[in-house]
Amino acid sequence: MRASSLLSESLAVLGKELTSELRSRVALNAVGLFALTTLIAVAYQIGPYKIEEADRPHLLSALLWIILFFGATSGLARVFVKEEDARTAKTLRLAARPLAVFFGKLGFNLILLLGLESLVVPLYCALMSYTVEGVAGLVLVMACGAVAMAASSTMVAAIIARASGSGTLFAILTVPLALPLLVVLIQGTKAAATSAALAAVIPALRAIVSLAGVTLVAAVYLFPVVWHD
Amino acid sequence: MRASSLLSESLAVLGKELTSELRSRVALNAVGLFALTTLIAVAYQIGPYKIEEADRPHLLSALLWIILFFGATSGLARVFVKEEDARTAKTLRLAARPLAVFFGKLGFNLILLLGLESLVVPLYCALMSYTVEGVAGLVLVMACGAVAMAASSTMVAAIIARASGSGTLFAILTVPLALPLLVVLIQGTKAAATSAALAAVIPALRAIVSLAGVTLVAAVYLFPVVWHD
Amino acid sequence: MTERKRFPWWPWALFAWMAVVIWAAFFYAPAAKGFKGESARIVFFHVPQAWVAVLAFCVNLVASLRYLRRRDLVDDARAAAAARLGLVFSILATVTGSLFAKVMWGSFWNWDPREVSIAILLLVYAAYFALREAIPDDERRASLSSSYAVLAFVTMPFLVFVVPRIYWSLHPDTLINSRGSIDMESRMFQVLMGALAGFTGLFFWLYTLDVRLAKVGLRRRQREES
């Protein structure tokens, strides 16, 4: 009964998040548009240059993840900072179990990230003429990457929101935490781009999944502390 | 008498902005640290690759400006969004002349940008082994670039803050506005990097200054409308 | 409490030990083969500094976890002291490492994965202090920064062990190599072990000083309260 009600409460939070974002409309597609403009700036300024054939897979997957990452951070922090700003945080804190809040917000961030990826990745491949051999591998890497990134940034967003409210601090805390993740994600993407075999992405995928797992476990343990202070 | 009091009122706004940022401490150096982490991510992933000698000046100045731009956008939007969030906007609106608010906030953003540049540019040059021939030219380009970028982003920040309040929207609006500016700035930086003569940066500088001028004039005309809605 | 003892003996012993180690590093140990000139002597400082940095972050983790369990502000002071020293020793390791790198690899900074890992580590703990600065309330600062420290530590193994192995690296392997043996001239090995012990002692001395200082501050505030 505990578990099933945790699920229903998490879904309530997710539902609230979705309606309220859909209603203010801006925030949701803002992230997408930000990534889009960045994409154009990068493609316009760097795209035309002939990068050595050997460096292409790595360089292009690095650029792709840098764009995705910055697109994401500008949006993901909102999820808690918004509550503090609008002074609804105390209301929510007194009404909901910490884990329900965490999973609800995590779900929202995950949806945001997956949406961002499915918008940016095809466009990037087209604009930068980035050919991907193993599409299935890429999809796997992207999906697992989104989970890991959502977990760590949801957690950091919660910490930030309580720290005298500055959205910019979010970046400072996440970027170094996310760099190892970025490195393995870039590895995975590169592997998917160069080889059609699914086996090629397995090592990177293993690292991504274990990072995601470790972050999630730490988050489940730490979030109640952070949330209730 | 009008003009001198406009100056003093703008300085009051600037002073308020500076104390309140210095006091929450984070926000100011947050932008710096954000740029720093970005710098490392970019340098780490892209730095080791040998870019063709011919492409270096352009590619490296493009990357530099993209980093500066990311660092700046994450901080500059705050300047008005903060007022709306904390519900001080109405108080300020009723107490101050629009232009005093505009110039005060512009001054703050300018200081932020100049600080960011003096932190990031030397580090970038060192980390990416980017050699600059015309240091004086570079300094000029950076200074004028900061003015132009501050003017356009202060203006957009004001628009954003009133539009059902989302900081992320800021990025969307600035990027297309900033694209032409970015292009001339990259040109100027490239010119400064390749030639020791100050004359080399003159054409780019002319473009930057006129872009900054146009933006400023438009902002002075438009800001009161946006501010008083 | 130990505060009574004005002049504990062991810091003096530590100073003596460090003086011997410094002397030995330059005059007792031979110049290593495979390194340019006398450059290898920096290993006696570089490696212990890197080791102490890792140790300090482990101490930080333990203190943070203890704070989360017991909610004693002294544990928070311990965590902060350890992180501060960890930051200092990582900076020292980076400086000596990049001096070394200038001699061996020809440039101060090469984007070697080892160098990047340590740069990120520096950023993580710089962020830790940025976070602490941002929170005025004692209890809240303690619990939030402890949480961040735990979260940061979780990614540390990836930084220190996974990332340098994914990429091809210029940096020497760990001391205990894949064959499980130790490849080092025995006098060098002695000095290195001595330096390790000395730097570890140095760390604990500074650490206890810092913690004691924080305790005095906490106690003064408690007195003011009552």
Next chain:
Amino acid sequence: MICFAAVTRVRVSFEKVGKRFDTRTVLAQLSGAVEPGRVLVVAGPNGSGKSTLLNILAGVIRPSRGEVRYRQNEEDIPRARWFAHLGVAAPDMAVYDELTAVENLMFFARLRGLEARPDSIGALLEELGLGAREHGRHVGTYSSGMKQRVKLAQAVIHEPAVLLLDEPSSNLDTAGHDAVARLVDRFRSRAAVAVATNDPREMAWSDARIELAL
């Protein structure tokens, strides 16, 4: 709305509670209890620590010293479970501007594991004097008094065993004030109620009283 909390009686006691902010002592050695079936009024001038005390009772702020206990049938409730028994309204709390009043309350009801239907929520809002034609509008467009009503509804939707109200009738007109008085009366018999107030009219609700000084 039938709810597990309706039949439980929870007593909130605090002993030698003190709170310091930096060097300033706001509360010192305060003891007392919020008893089920009684209304405790917390009075005192502005800045005397009324809200701080309520925040400590709610578990939102940790006291610098002393202890708060929730007891039900002679058993202590662990801190992590307090929130399930608790309803709070305070000036520094808000409900969601982008949701309507009914959506807001549906959300808070689901968080508490209740099967709330829109009509029972509508009845609660009407009880607090918010007419049906306003229910479908975003709370962001409400006037100050209307927002206060939604906030109060949020505090009582799960029929809490402990009700903490901080300045409950601020921004309310006379009708609103009467509605709050009726609400407090309804909860007097079945819950432990604490009201922090600056309004002389609200002092009359008290069964017990704590007077804080500056």
Next chain:
Amino acid sequence: MICFAAVTRVRVSFEKVGKRFDTRTVLAQLSGAVEPGRVLVVAGPNGSGKSTLLNILAGVIRPSRGEVRYRQNEEDIPRARWFAHLGVAAPDMAVYDELTAVENLMFFARLRGLEARPDSIGALLEELGLGAREHGRHVGTYSSGMKQRVKLAQAVIHEPAVLLLDEPSSNLDTAGHDAVARLVDRFRSRAAVAVATNDPREMAWSDARIELAL
């Protein structure tokens, strides 16, 4: 604080003012004036449009129909100059949390072109009942009533010719309420004052009155 506005007398008149939000008419064909030397009380139940009217008078909201005019010596003041004559306090306004009370008021004084000294500001805050030992603390740490006092001080620091107060004594204790009454009395003689209120005690301040209905 000597200020140009102290000797000016401004009359704010509104004619057939109406305001619609979407399909809802909040104000319809309302006419009247805020006269110098008199206090206009705007009363009415929650949601009747008191705050909306004050926002229209302050020029923060444009009326859907009708017109507001500021007249000084038989001359209309252009809308862009209204703000210089105007002091406003309302529940949806705040002062800066990261600044102290004195810094806040210094800032607002400089914006109005005044040479405010900390001691005259201190005197104003004392008049409103905020003791000197609180002046150096960040407003973010203030209690609800202390914040309200700073907000009121902000509204009157430049001795405005037009003073618009929306629920001026919300969150205030009895001493605070009396301080506001004294403040209103002080401005009665030299400014045009409008007070929107839900508090029966404040109705007594009125020289003129507008009663809004739902």
